[in-house]
Amino acid sequence: MMLKEIAKADKDPALLRQILAIAQSFHWSADATIQEWQSPYARLWIWDNAQDLVACCGGQILFEEANIHYFWVAPKHRGKGKGKVFLRALLDQFQENQVEKVNLEVRASNQAAIALYQALGFKIIDRRPNYYHDPAEDGWVMQLTIE
Template sequence: MGLDLTTVQPISVDEIDSIVILDRLCFGGLWSIDSYRREMTNENSHFLGVSIDKTLEPETSGIIGFGCFWAILDEAHITLLGVHPQYQRQGLGKLLLGALLDKARSIEMARATLEVRASNQGAIDLYERFGFQTVGRRKKYYQDTGEDGVIMWRGGLQHPNFTHLVNNPVV
């Protein structure tokens, strides 16, 4: 599967069933359908999804990845970033994170932050390629395992070179 078969676009509440299914596959059921509905209708929440061309991959549900951030003052707090396990390690997380950061920039956010499981080295590596830096830890943040959450931060979303940096993350 190539990236030329995918599109990134805002997700509507009409697609909530697909998102809940994807949430279960990616996160084990992090949020309920009511939580997603509430977030998708909140003007401060921004959801983007990666969809695959159904004519080329008819067995998929269409949406194979999604992400969300909350706009809080001038900060984009990334709350979710997940790609269907079948489509991981194909550049879709990179595509989606770049789109989230670009959207944050377009609505005047100055910086972005997130938390990630300390054991999720693949995600940490991705975030670092986009200029995120570790700024702290939340001890035993994840209730299901007692694992620490790593707090990461990235500034400069309004810098003139931001678009170039997002489109060409550090390898």
């Protein structure tokens, strides 16, 4: 598995278009995604394999805390354990960067994602009523404390 953190200057147009489409699938507008990338705390991690994007994650690292804004695995790679491999690699990188807590939100109906996060130690710490739309549903706030 090859985890790559993409520097702002290294984002090629084809990759940017692909990441924007992924972010929009999480209801992040193109403007919001681009604005997010302009933050000095913004991070983008990918796992690609011979020009095939396997997984990506966008978020922020703010001192000792990381926030995952979207975590995506390509549909053809789902259900094969690749999400777990990718997330473990991210958590290892967070630990190397002195991150102590990792936060994320997930749709209450996304049982596969919730199971993955819980398997790696995330706990549900809060509920956000009607946080998501299309369709409307609650979001779970999950957090992992890195020891």
